[in-house]
Amino acid sequence: MRHHLILRVVTKLLVGAIILFALYVQFHGDFSPGGGFQAGVIMAVAFIIYGVVFSLRQAQRVFPPWLVHKLLALGVLIYAFTGLVSMALGYEYLNYGAFTPHHPEHGQHWGILIVELGVGVTVTGVMVAIYYAFAARPPTISDKDW
Amino acid sequence: MLVMTALAIVRTRRLFATAMLSGVFSLLSAQLFVVLDAVDVAFTEAAVGAGISTVLMLGTLALTGRVEKRSTHSPFLPLLVVGMTGAVLIYGTLDMPNFGAADAPAQTHVSPDYLERSPHEIGVPNVVTAVLASYRGFDTLGETAVVFTAGIGVLFLISALRRRRETGDSGNDRKGA
Structure with a gap:
């Protein structure tokens, strides 16, 4: 894609906006449509489009594979540990009311925010990891054959 | 249009077109979800179905081949299986309440319950998120x-x-x- 100047310029402009939109969907998910799953996918799309238009190697310099693989597991751990923390505070597993006993609504809010963050991190990691796994293999069709 | 896209996917042998058309299919079904007021689902469908999976399919295509192989066996048995499954599914929907019926079980106690409880138990305006992440x-x-x-x-x-x-x-x- 080295010769597609327009694509490259537009991508450069868009990647930031896409990441911003992903963060909005992530942290505004309890007020508007969206949440961890959608935000994770949108975040992954930002890196994937970067990888498609520039090159896989440049995308991997921004977001190295080892970090992707750590994030994969980190998201699930964030989610599961939220449950353990609420258990340690003497409530049921994943009962977010535990975080602020006097005002359970706030605790719910925090819990949802943290849990959604875990979902988002895992989904981003998985999507980018799958893309890296596919794109890292040498293609059998040359660019002209499309 | 969904049906037309699906038929086009079946007809074409060029896998690039198939990948693109399935993206179109996802986008159309996302619009269908918006019409049904399921914005969260539509959002997911548009992002995952139309966005990521199209890219991943194209990535797979680059690794495999561009043209579908011509099938060697007769299409009648698969057609029969698909037709029968479809008929059974349609037969199953006959028992379901009409779309938007006020006396459907989901409308009579499940949704009102969540809608009433979530504002003071969770305090999050988006009930979908409240149900998904908390309940x-x-x-x-x-x-x-x-x-x-x-x-x-x-x-x-x-x-x-x-x-x-x-x-x-x-x-x-x-x-x-």
């Missing part, structure tokens, strides 16, 4: 674990072998070169 937190934890497992599976299937082969010469940093 059904276990489900969502399971879903996240499923996504995680899927990612691990793909990694093992596609890239783990490759890395083992590469450790012989220069290690990981050649990945993607």
